[in-house]
Amino acid sequence: MVNLSMFHHKEVPPYQHIRDNTFRPAAELENLREERKLEEAIRRYEHRDPxxxxxxxxxxxxxxxxxxxxxxxxxxxxxxx
Known part of the structure; x- marks a missing residue:
């Protein structure tokens, strides 16, 4: 997962891919896998004290x-x- 503000910074790869017209969005399966990782981390640490x-x-x-x-x-x- 990428913060959309990163697309505006000239030194990050997503910005360069957009400029070069080589940027492609992630596949739906990849998005689902990332979402699952995020949910697992939240469940694992949500009850712990900071x-x-x-x-x-x-x-x-x-x-x-x-x-x-x-x-x-x-x-x-x-x-x-």
Missing amino acids: VFSYVQGECPHLEKCDGLQKVWDMTTCNRGI
């Missing part, structure tokens, strides 16, 4: 950000994931 944590600083490379890893560790330890 975990809040403040992360200070900038993370230009999110996959290398220590603050995000600390938040992930907090949530997985407390949730038994």
